[in-house]
Amino acid sequence: MIRVEAASIAKSYSGVRVLDQVSASFQPGRLTSLLGPSGSGKTTLLRVIGGFVAPDDGEIRFDGENVTAVPLWRRNVGMVFQSYALFPHMTVQENVAFGLHRHGVRGEAARKETARALEMVRLTGLERRKPKELSGGQQQRVALARAIVTNPRVLLLDEPLSALDRRLRQEMQIELRHIQRESGLTTIFVTHDQEEALTLSDAVAILDHGKIVQEGRPEAIYERPRTRFAASFLGDANFFSGRVTDGGVEIAGGVVRTNDRLPAIGASATVAVRPEKMKICGAQPTAPENSDENRLLAVVREIIYAGAVSTILLESADGSPIKILTQNRETSPASPGDSVALAWSPTHSVIIEN
Amino acid sequence: MIALGRTYLLATIAFLYLPIAVMVAMAFNDSALYTLPIEPSLRWFASLAVNAPLQSATRNSLLIASATSVIATAVGAMAALALERKRFRGRSLLRLLLLPPIAIPWLIIGTAMLVFFFWTGIGRGIHALLIGHVALAIPYVVLIIGAGLQTLRADLEEAAMSLGSTPIHAFFSITLPPLLPSVLAAALFAFAVSLDQFVISYFLSTPGVSTLPVEIYSSIRKGFTPEINAISTIFLGVSSALVLVFAQLSHLGGKRDSR
Numbered sequence: 221m222i223r224v225e226a227a228s229i230a231k232s233y234s235g236v237r238v239l240d241q242v243s244a245s246f247q248p249g250r251l252t253s254l255l256g257p258s259g260s261g262k263t264t265l266l267r268v269i270g271g272f273v274a275p276d277d278g279e280i281r282f283d284g285e286n287v288t289a290v291p292l293w294r295r296n297v298g299m300v301f302q303s304y305a306l307f308p309h310m311t312v313q314e315n316v317a318f319g320l321h322r323h324g325v326r327g328e329a330a331r332k333e334t335a336r337a338l339e340m341v342r343l344t345g346l347e348r349r350k351p352k353e354l355s356g357g358q359q360q361r362v363a364l365a366r367a368i369v370t371n372p373r374v375l376l377l378d379e380p381l382s383a384l385d386r387r388l389r390q391e392m393q394i395e396l397r398h399i400q401r402e403s404g405l406t407t408i409f410v411t412h413d414q415e416e417a418l419t420l421s422d423a424v425a426i427l428d429h430g431k432i433v434q435e436g437r438p439e440a441i442y443e444r445p446r447t448r449f450a451a452s453f454l455g456d457a458n459f460f461s462g463r464v465t466d467g468g469v470e471i472a473g474g475v476v477r478t479n480d481r482l483p484a485i486g487a488s489a490t491v492a493v494r495p496e497k498m499k500i501c502g503a504q505p506t507a508p509e510n511s512d513e514n515r516l517l518a519v520v521r522e523i524i525y526a527g528a529v530s531t532i533l534l535e536s537a538d539g540s541p542i543k544i545l546t547q548n549r550e551t552s553p554a555s556p557g558d559s560v561a562l563a564w565s566p567t568h569s570v571i572i573e574n
Numbered sequence: 575m576i577a578l579g580r581t582y583l584l585a586t587i588a589f590l591y592l593p594i595a596v597m598v599a600m601a602f603n604d605s606a607l608y609t610l611p612i613e614p615s616l617r618w619f620a621s622l623a624v625n626a627p628l629q630s631a632t633r634n635s636l637l638i639a640s641a642t643s644v645i646a647t648a649v650g651a652m653a654a655l656a657l658e659r660k661r662f663r664g665r666s667l668l669r670l671l672l673l674p675p676i677a678i679p680w681l682i683i684g685t686a687m688l689v690f691f692f693w694t695g696i697g698r699g700i701h702a703l704l705i706g707h708v709a710l711a712i713p714y715v716v717l718i719i720g721a722g723l724q725t726l727r728a729d730l731e732e733a734a735m736s737l738g739s740t741p742i743h744a745f746f747s748i749t750l751p752p753l754l755p756s757v758l759a760a761a762l763f764a765f766a767v768s769l770d771q772f773v774i775s776y777f778l779s780t781p782g783v784s785t786l787p788v789e790i791y792s793s794i795r796k797g798f799t800p801e802i803n804a805i806s807t808i809f810l811g812v813s814s815a816l817v818l819v820f821a822q823l824s825h826l827g828g829k830r831d832s833r
Contacts, residue, residue, distance in 0.1 A: 271736075272736070291735075292736055293740050294738075296738070297736055298736070299732075299733065305733035306733075307733070307734070309752045319737030322738030322743075370738070
């Protein structure tokens with residue numbers, strides 16, 4: 221298992237800076253997602269790591285060895301392309317065996333390795349098909365088998381599931397996770413889908429404008445986003461901005477208390493709160509303050525029912541929108557037009573950079 | 575309605591093929607004066623065998639067409655690859671500039687070449703014919719191979735390289751095989767363009783060195799003999815065969831089932 225490091229990678233395309241001194245470390249045997257909107261540089265970073273693109277500056281290291289100058293064909297990376305890039309004139313068998321042949325594995329040994337890889341992706345029996353005779357999901361599996369059969373030093377996946385429909389995508393996510401664990405390959409996965417990143421990853425790195433905004437375990441980023449961008453790109457969040465006072469951030473309608481370290485008193489600050497951390501604690505706006513919980517008065521505007529959960533859209537005293545997510549265990553706690561009190565724990569008030 | 579359509583189609587085909595059919599029939603007619611009924615004979619084909627100017631013109635035509643096919647295909651394929659796959663300044667302008675030579679009348683291109691070849695000292699003769707035909711065929715080659723390349727994804731070579739192929743191996747093992755029908759079609763087309771070319775050949779040939787169409791034209795001016803029908807029939811057969819193979823390769827004659 222290989223540790224992959226990117227050190228101060230810079231890359232510009234015709235004057236536009238795509239990667240801005242990006243440094244990141246990818247743990248051996250783990251699956252790390254590069255998550256970001258289009259244009260954030262996530263695919264370019266993946267391509268620099270794989271050797272498809274040379275960086276203007278910086279180093280790529282595999283287990284400490286500088287591979288920046290090692291050409292693509294000698295870097296031994298497995299890549300699954302967004303389009304799958306299967307060789308159209310070759311059968312499934314030939315596609316998967318291609319890399320083995322290039323690495324000098326031939327004959328019976330190559331057949332055995334190919335069979336093992338195809339079994340791993342559950343495609344045994346389709347060896348003689350051409351790519352165009354396969355469904356999207358099957359093509360995806362061939363691409364994966366082809367990428368892992370050579371036992372690459374690192375497995376790279378460039379939005380591999382984006383062309384599949386929702387149900388198939390969810391199936392493939394689980395399967396991909398199994399295959400990745402089984403193979404123990406250090407894996408880097410590019411996606412713009414936050415749910416995919418949360419489901420699949422041991423670690424997530426959020427990119428924006430060519431920089432890594434935050435990296436860490438998915439739950440760590442979700443629970444403690446560092447910036448407004450990280451908070452809103454991975455999950456949903458309510459933001460409250462105001463001046464720092466003793467013990468909290470003063471906003472219209474009260475003081476938001478937090479367990480986070482506060483900036484200096486008088487400075488401006490923003491607090492992020494996840495929608496599911498807030499609850500409606502009573503239809504009476506004057507619910508007694510019997511705990512150290514945060515309280516905020518708001519008016520219910522709309523309730524969006526989605527089976528197991530409902531999204532409730534509210535408006536605070538100063539007119540800013542608030543969104544909360546509740547589980548539909550009992551009857552709805554409020555209806556549109558109600559004035560209600562919202563409550564949440566200070567541990568869920570996260571101070572973020574704006 | 576259907577009967578009407580069928581009649582119309584038959585009339586169109588008759589209009590296209592009747593003159594040709596008459597020529598072919600006369601090539602096999604013993605009489606030099608087009609008298610009917612046709613008395614089958616191969617005497618005009620036999621007399622071709624002793625017609626030295628026609629023979630040498632045929633050799634020239636085949637030689638130039640073959641060389642044009644090879645050179646134009648190689649040069650055109652490289653141009654198509656660059657135009658489709660590489661990003662460089664002036665790419666779209668270059669791509670655009672490929673098209674006018676197809677539309678410019680051959681008479682004008684021929685005049686321009688004649689003037690240019692005299693001015694540069696290239697002159698006339700077989701080498702001038704070859705240069706002219708290659709220049710004429712390249713736009714077609716680029717268009718045909720370019721169209722083939724468009725159906726091939728650019729990341730295939732990257733995929734091959736990530737699996738251990740050098741760029742050259744990736745090109746020959748991944749890009750070229752699916753492209754082969756286009757390359758062959760382009761080569762045949764270049765061959766046909768050269769073989770059928772008259773106007774430019776007329777300008778660039780010398781009295782001693784000419785191509786078959788030019789030679790046919792000058793024999794007609796000297797006085798028509800049914801030998802011309804015979805050589806034309808052979809010529810026709812070769813050209814039609816090339817076009818049919820081209821159509822098969824490039825799916826021009828209706829798309830074949832993909833399975």
